[in-house]
Amino acid sequence: MATTYYDTPADLEHGETDQRLNHDKKEDVRDRSPEGRAEEPFGDEVNAEVRYRTMAWWQCGMIMVAETISLGILSLPSAVASLGLVPAIILILGLSAIATYTGYVIGQFKLRYPHVHSMGDAGEILLGKFGRELLGSAQLLFLVFIMGSHILTFTVMMNTLTDHGTCSIVFGVVGLVVSFIGAVPRTLQKVSWFSVVSFISIFAAVLITMIAIGVEKPGTGHVDATVKTNVYHGFLAVTNIVFAYAGHVAFFGFISEMKKPTDYPKTLYMLQFTDTVMYLVAAVVIYRYAGKDVASPALGSTGHIMSKVAYGIAIPTIVIAGVINGHVACKYIYVRILRGTDHMHKRSFLAVGSWIAIALVLWIVAWIIAEAIPVFNTLLSLITALFASWFTYGLSGIFWLHLNKGRYFSSPMKIFLTILNLIIVGIGGCLCGLGLYVSGKAIHDNPSNASFSCANNAS
Known part of the structure; x- marks a missing residue:
């Protein structure tokens, strides 16, 4: 089936196509791809027992919303308190606009190279085999760090609900087991139904928190x-805002499982409108009534009883958003190992067993990360510096420069x-450099939260 490859975001808006690509589309895909792969990541699924390219655009949009609007929103009120209301609003809106554009560029890169899955x-x-190993390893580490942040939030939630009923390490292990069970489905379409529950969960939890704090x-x-x-x-707070838009690392994988990848812009706009509105309202309202001492995660800013209610309602999003990121991490290894075979x-036994083994190993590593860096804001800052700085921002600029090589000044x-x-x-480079400095200093200066500790880590 013929595919239309768009030149740039600007060209797409004007309905123009790249004449060089149209000259010989088959030659373009095979010659420009390092391994000459023109096929989609999952190959021919006509008679497949398990099919992956099954998501409608709104299902993909719900997964993107659930993946993005989870832990990030919980750190924004404290970021507002650290920066002030006006700078924080400017940053939330400005970074949202840039994240929308960079997400759009990722979609154009995927259309140009349909075989890209990660x-x-x-x-x-971009860089041949070295680039594959560099960015592939970085993506995997990023996703595992995010998985770890969800396990960390799970322990905070359990400590809040039970008044530190037992050792925090035990709660972390429970979070590990629950997340691993949720990672069993192999297709994103099945996970997409979880994402609806996740969105309702975080929306209700934040709404209850705002009402309770307002009262x-x-x-x-x-x-x-x-x-x-x-x-x-100041920059520690900035990294928390950046993390709130750090879903781009999974976009290639999400687009790969859509029925019509050309519908991707609709999913992106659905995501960016939803998360920007929720971030802005939640951050401003909670800060307005909680003040400069607002907790992070923000669900701990209410009174003792309402904090428990909010965390209880947030359980689905704490688990499911982590499971979605874990799914993408597992799928990266799974596709790389079994790509081009019928096993996927x-x-x-080989297909299912491989998936389960990969999931188990990755969630164990995520648990270790959660126990090693048991401070919510610090962990988010470290993740942002190392990975989100490039995957959400810097790399998309490089993708655009690659797509438009030789035509930078043509108009x-x-x-x-x-x-x-x-x-x-x-x-991207600035966020990475300064982010590493502030997160490293935060880890060094916070000895009160020892790694692998039974201590209560609830706000």
């Missing part, structure tokens, strides 16, 4: 338009987009 595949196009008013009622801060505390499409629009994408690459 950041590793994209890295191979209790634990803060002084004073709102700072700006606050005096330093590079360390079967329910044989005024191209010149503008070239400058924009160079700035985006610079943003």
